[in-house]
Amino acid sequence: MTTRFPKLVAFDLDYTLWDLWIDTHVDGPLHRDKNKVNEVLDRHNEIIAFYKHVPQILHRLRAAGVTIAAASRTSAPNLARQALNLLLVPPSASHSDEGPTKAIEFFDQLEIYPGSKITHFRKLHEKTGIPYSEMLFFDDEHRNKEVEQLGVTMCLVRNGMDNQAFEKGLAEWRKRHPVETVEDTTLACIYTGGTAACVCAGRLAAADPSLKILILEAGPHTKDLPVHVQPARYFRNLTSPQAQALSFQVGRESAALNGRKPIIPVGNCVGGGSAVNFQMYTRASASDYDDWEKFGNPGWGSKELIPLANKTETYQVNSDSSKHGHSGPIKISGGGGYPTNVSAEYLAVAAAYDKNREFLDDVADFGECNGYGRWHKYIDQKTGKRSDAAHHYIYNQLEHNNQLIVRDRCRVARVIFDGLRAVGVEFIEDSSSNAASGDATSTQTKSTQSHAATTDTVSLRALASKMIVLSAGAFGSSDTSMGIFRSRSQKPKDGRK
Structure with a gap:
């Protein structure tokens, strides 16, 4: 079973993320005592700090690829933004050797101004294109339940944001929005996300930007992550217990190895082996x-x-x-x-x-x-920096080519055939890994790991009009191919020939 998250999670600020009204209890300008983590002071040395579990929750959401937003009706928006810019979030427990991150860098959207929360969420919907049903909102004021008329799920936070309130909100959202099988029938081509797939898909996207191309990768994203772009960090992928950019293929016992089994590390991330090898x-x-x-x-x-x-x-x-x-x-x-x-x-x-x-x-x-x-x-x-397939064929095109789509943590379950022709894939969206990579900006902590077994599985189907390209490496391609003969009798719902 895997963890399913909303596509967007929004937080109120006052008495939700921190324990004060920033427009009442705080006088600017704000300042930070050097690099002190999770503490900002106003001119009277009033402390502004996140509730204890907030940093962990922010790390967890960013690792899962969730869009994070702030939605506040404060009458001191500039002061609120300044606080978010000065507050330093400590690194996740599994990456304590890394430096802190500015809180504002966790937020993809900021809707901070007086007015109705309905206005805030309409703006969020307009800017992101995310449906209201895929939004979860945490707020300490009951009056803001009005956003539910839009289809947003709101969770009332009574004593500040903590893990219990977070899990309660997730559970309520999942209850209202049970897992459904979703189909995308607009794709031209589907690739898996290893080294060769990135090269092929990237070249095709550059040659014809009008083609809608989907890349499915079982592992995490690697974009701009230190463990992947900084050459000297390559060994972290092998040694870190939290590393998820590698999988290990274990062979049979061999007399040539004194009865031992060969263990072969294989790239399990966007870019495949080119993102984790020794360069x-x-x-x-x-x-x-x-x-x-x-x-x-x-x-x-x-x-x-x-x-x-x-x-x-x-x-x-x-x-x-x-x-x-x-x-x-x-x-x-x-x-x-x-x-x-x-x-x-x-x-x-x-x-x-x-x-x-x-x-x-x-x-x-x-x-x-x-x-x-x-x-x-x-x-x-x-x-x-490391020169790999993901950054030089795929990530460098994503900003200007919205027809090129990369979905990480999506494991292909089977290839769908219509007769002898491959027409699509069925895949599982796996967000339970909750980490972008072994040295990513955020990873799953022990407290979040325990929730994976209690949540659901997202099954999706994608159909392509032109081709399915199976390029999942020497091991992954053959493993996926084993399901081909079992799937040939399955037809897509549109009955295409």
């Missing part, structure tokens, strides 16, 4: 590709594949190299802006240790081998 730039020899073609795969030789490989990259190591691409989205470099002589020392030792091997300027030129050289990386030399 080492590796290409096969041209002869390997030629062997593919030789053994019955025409069009898979080095002559056809090398130009495609070069098309993806910008080789920043040597702009004159004819063996590499120089205008692609993926950047290849020596790896970072802090030059050291460690690699030179290593190569000098290697040359002295094994004089029969020569130094190679390029260990990935599709031909040279059995030598020593610098191992380049999927890192942008100019920005110092």
